Amino acid sequence: MVKADFGTDFQWGVSSAAFQTEGAWDADGKGPSIWDTFAHRKGKIKRGHCPDITCDFYRRYPEDVAFVKRMHIPNFRFSLSWPRILPNGIGKPNDKGLDFYDRLIDHCLAQGIMPWVTLYHWDLPQALQDRGGWANRDVLSWLSDYAACVAKRYGDRVIHWMVLNEPTVFTGAGYFFGVHAPGLTGLRNFFPAAHHATLAMGEVGRLLRLEIPEASVGSTFSCSSIHPAGSRRKDVAAAKRADTLINRMFIEPLLGMGYPVADLKSLRGIEKYMRAGDDALLPFDFDFIGIQNYTREVVRHSFFVPYLGARIWPAKHRRVQPVTEMGWEVYPEAIYEMIKKFSAYSNIPKIYVTENGAAFPDTLVNGRVSDDQRVQYLQSHIAQVLRAKREGYNVHGYFVWTLTDNFEWSEGYHPRFGLVHVDFDTQLRTLKDSGKWYGQFLSSQ
Structure with missing residues (x-):
């Protein structure tokens, strides 16, 4: 397998997120986000890890972009920090925040690296959460104002835009x-947040296309291949319900199919938060x-799990190997199965794999990180992407998660997903063997 097997138009990249890397949490006029507030509460982050500095990307971005260039990666996906640009979520923009992303975008372009921008990667301004956050329908206008601000500022240089990152995760885990x-917690928070997130993708997608006619506009969705634990009818039915919630709930309304309530009746609760005309506002091309x-x-089927009647059978209980530091089974065929699944929707023009990667117990020894497990993970998953492409499925790009080790949300700093190792005490960066492999692969013919 070499890069040329994918063709000349296939997009290769690496992804990151503002809150997980930037640090500088209260510098230069930035306002607090919900994650600043949450992470500063005792007991919310494993081992008490604090995200105030993370990788200090805010100050060290030239060093990190240099690694992107060194690995011959042509596309760098990163997110903008909403509270860095609009400290109160709305109102007057913060010039220093806007200037930072000017510098970052310009620096990427100067290095021959195409910026792919995610508008919202989970760091809602705390000032807006104080007004209800995603459970308040006003979030549609708040997000639209923010999107208009950054589109006007960066639309002359940024072509690729993503509205939301993984709405299933930030509404499910957060609300x-x-x-x-x-x-x-609870459905009274989840259902309005979920509906407003779904509406927001179309609403802001239309705005971006109006503001930047030449833009390529998308959104990103977490997905997992769902397998029943066995052939029992109850397990098969439980897997179908889980697939409906995890893989179908957010994408199908955008495709004009409505919420998949026929296959998961408990989703009917979302209809309480729909207004007249929402059915027409949900779809976006x-x-x-x-x-x-x-x-x-x-x-597996579970009588005791409310609403869903299903529960995940963890890899450790199934005693499968290998697993990652997150306890996730290494199952390369999953990415092929998900490309195939999303390709079955007739009205998705292009699919990109915008995140795929793994956390392993990396150790820096004599200036080297020999992360052979990650190399094997990437090789096997990229091979499955090639399998999907060769079979004619609609996949046009692949982005590794992630560039540098970073703050992995409630898991803190322990899980290391990066192609670049970070010593969080000294901020020393070291390119891992996986990063060297990816760079060699991308420079191959």
Whole structure:
């Protein structure tokens, strides 16, 4: 397998997120985000890790972009920090925040690297959460104002835009389970947040296309290949319900199919938050969809799980190997299965894999990180992407998660996903063997 097998138009890249890398959490006029607030609460982040500095990308971005160039990566996906640009979420922009992304975008372009910008990667301004956050329908106008601001500022240089990152995760983990910011629980928070996030993708997608007619506009979706634990009818039905929630709930309304309530009746609760005309506002003809896959999930029927009647059978309980530091089964076929699944929707023009990667127990020894497990993970997953492409499925690009080790949300700094190792005490960067391999692969003919 060499890069040329994918053709000349296939897009290769690496992805990151503002909150996980930038640090400088209160520098130069930046306002607090929901993750700043959440992470500063005792017991919310494993081992008490603090994201105030993370990788200090805000000050060290030239060094990190140099690694992107060194690995011959032509596309760099990163997100903008909403509270860095609009400290109160709305109102007067912060000039120093806007200037930072000017410098970052210009520096990428000067290095021959194409910026791919995610508008929202989970760091909602705390000032807007104080007014209800994603559960308040006003979030549509708040996000639109923010999008208009950055589109006007950067639209002359940025072509590729993504509206949201993984709405399933930030609404589910943040507004139902409470394990992510803002730490809310229950369907009364989840359903309005989910509906408003779905509406926002179309609303802001239309705005971006109006502001930047030549833009390529998409949004990204987490997805997991769902397998029943066995052939029992109850397990098969449970897997179908889990697939509906995890893989279909957010994408199908955007494609004009409505929410998949027929296959998961508990989703009917979302209809309480729909207004007249919303059915017409939900669909949007995105230029591309980003899918983000790391593993598969094996699902069993469970009478005791409300609403879903299904539960995940963790890899450790199934005693499968290998697994990552996150406890996720290494199952390369999952990415092929998800490309195939999303390709079955007839009205998605292009699919990009906008995140795929793995955390392993990396160790820096004598200036080297020999992360052979990650090399094997990337090789096997990229091979499955090639399999999908050769079979005619609609995949046009692949982005590794992630550039540098970073702050992995509620897991703190322990899981290391990066192609570049970061010593969080000294901020020393070291290119891992996986980064060297990716660079060699991308420079091959």
